[in-house]
Amino acid sequence: MTAALPTIPAQANRHFLQAVVDLSAKQEIALSEDIYNDKGVKILAAGARVSADVYAKVISHKLVKPIEVCISTGEPPSGAMLVRIAEEVLDELPLLAGICNWSQGRVTPVDMLSTCKMSEAAGTLLAVSFSRTESAARHAVTTALIAMGIANAYRYNDSQLMSAMCLGGLFHDVGELYIDPAVLDARKLTPSEWMSYASHPIIGAALAREVCGFDTMTQRAILEHHEYADGFGYPRSLRGQAISTAGRVLSLAEVLSALVQKPAAFSRIDIALKIMPGEHEPELVSLVNDLLRLERGAAREKIVAPQDDVHASVHSVLLRIADVLGIYDELMSPSAATTQTVRVVVDEVFDRFAEVQKAFASTGVGHLAMLDGKLDSDELQESRFEAECVFNEIAWRLQKLSRELVLKAGKMRDDDAQALLRMAGALSGTPSVDQTSTEMNHVALEPS
Template sequence: MKGAIIVIVNWFSVHFAEAAAMSALNALPVNKHYLGKVMDVAETMAVEVIVDILDVRGMKLVAKGARVTRALQEKLIMHKLKRPFESCVRVRDGVDANAIVTIATRLIDTSAPVAHILRATSTGGSSALAHLSRMEFGNALSLMLTVSERNGANALEHAVLVSLLSICMAKKLGLREDDVTIAGLAGLLHDIGELYIDPAYLARGKRLLPHEWSHIVVHPRIGQMLIDELGGYPAAVGRAVAEHHERYDGTGYPRQISGNQISAAGQAVSVAEMIAGVLLKDHPLQRAELALKIIPGEHSHDLLSAISGALRIAGPEQGGDVRAQGGESVERLFWRISTILEIGKNLLDGPAAKSPTTRQLLDATLTRVRHIQRAFISTGLDVYVRQQPGFNGGCDALLFEREVACRELQWRLRDIARDMALHTATPDEKVVLAPLVRMLDDDRSMAAPAPVQSAQPKLFMPSTTIASVRRYGT
């Protein structure tokens, strides 16, 4: 294993993770973040050493058969090991396929949206539960899944949900049975790389600044390395894990690949991971469809139609809270998009754009922001900016769509801020582009915009309802 457990904490280019993997040392330090989580598990479960743990010189640190205890933590951190710590230990009665099926069954029974998606993507062959029941995990991955289960925040339940949805999406793409199982495995294991990242950056409610994403964006690659070295699975499983944050239009991470450069299983997991985050909220299928279609081209049409099919099965979704869930108003969002484009244009016209790499980065950024501006228009949000006398905000359904659309567009702007911050190569470039990054990222603490009642967006088209997004994305 060539350094799979070394956490990569800097980002210098889209290929940084691969370069770090190739340059890693044969002698491996134990990742302190993962080790700490294993120690937490060992306080309530039997974690035992299955082969002698040796340091790089061959000196025995822990004998086979010993129980892993907190007392070993400092000793293990202080030494480079001859073989990976993960391959030296196992947990008794850890997570297995039966535990995964139990969680999946509960999700299907208690979540109508999940059941609807299963029905909408049923194309024959083995059921989703049958695919899950056939999964096998070696000692290393069983321990990782057990750590996820004991780590709180419903991490294992989320992984099982993504696995279920990945199987559904793979079926929708018409993949072979073996490839459907690969997608399910990748969905289950998609976030194991996060076990090796400083928990401070993953804390619930933590709002990452653009430059802090450098600690997070490599977790798909870390996950791939772990699976390839420890899992004993086909390489396609690790590849799909590495691709689960990529986007069909090339705006994802860590490599920003696009189209068919992303494997079919990777595309399935990418969509599954995205919609899993909204299926436990109000109007889940409507949220999922809007999130997937709001920026055309982010995901393939075949996978978008799976959610549309589930919506048709479910029928109209009733109830739910349509109140704002934080973030900025429609007027502020419009003002911010316009300001971002103005700042970008000024930078392009200024001395900063003399650098070819800076100009390329600015061009790509402004193209993405213009896509967001068009989505603002196509979803009908412009009606809230140029309100007519007597307009009261619309019915509950429109208010819900407004809030969801605003939130999705805010997230897309933050994605662009992240990418700009990660791709600025020099200190001078960081200084020059800082105002643009800050405006892309900041949806809460900015000074209030000037009144916009008299301002008319130059690119505004006739207003539509947000339902038109479904047509726009098909």
């Protein structure tokens, strides 16, 4: 696995270096060793403080050593800081007690965070990653807590897996430091932007190996934290057991870390895990349900109906489905000039699309309008809330299929790529446009 990963480039990534400079305005970051360019000329001396001036001197050079291993902060995220964040998260999200209520001897998940070992370079990298957004540290810690909880139930007393989940959870998004912040902040991405964003697990795994010195299990967890068992994850579209145990656990934990933050989290998680079986390992899903069952029984969730027009949402989903069906029929017509390569890819995605369509129909939300006069206000409110959850999950699955086509289109010749992008646009809800060389910019995708 590690041999297939790219190496950190000799020339500093401008987005990473700018994030380091931004953090240096808040806390001291210094060069831990002399910096030489690829011609052997020393351009900066050890001990120099990182600043905008350092950025200007470094950014135009190829370096003997990557800048990532040559910087150090005196204030990396401490065990005490990670514990504080973890305790805040557990206090605010009581449902996590079901997942994180374990101990191995005297060790608890919070203790794991307080004592996880990392090098000086790794600590600096994590500090820069946490500084990127206000929620970055909280998301990382939440993901690590959930991953450790699932790992403990799945492979009790497996210290290597537990360590990989602790470090993998904390570091899983460090690759985003290499991505243009404008891309990270965008609500919708063009295909070219999406392909850039989708590289962050690969970059993160390379940083885990070359900067942090993490073991192979932790590297794979970071590389695979957006892979799904059904093959519609990224960056490698792996399926089932081709994803490592650590990758499967961290992928599920990453999904749950977003859902637990939302109102009525139990209900959202329940719908998300049921609506499309096969995305995650069934045994892991069953374990999560078991871990949450007691907590859910004790909780009283407040269900708030969405303000959006549910009927309009139903209509929107049906239109998107119709658009996909139309483009599929056109591309697969015996008289179409579609190449065999495209037909194989479209057929594979369409099979998965048919499963999404079936899942949507099975929920019954399309018939909600018929129930308006037959339910009392509480029942109607709950039905509308469930419908909102279903729409979100269905839209997310269609988006995943669209992203898969975009990634495959990026590896094909122009005509084949345009055919795939037409279907990708329909899946993402983007209006169809004429097939031109600029069509890549007309498919809007949501970052995950």
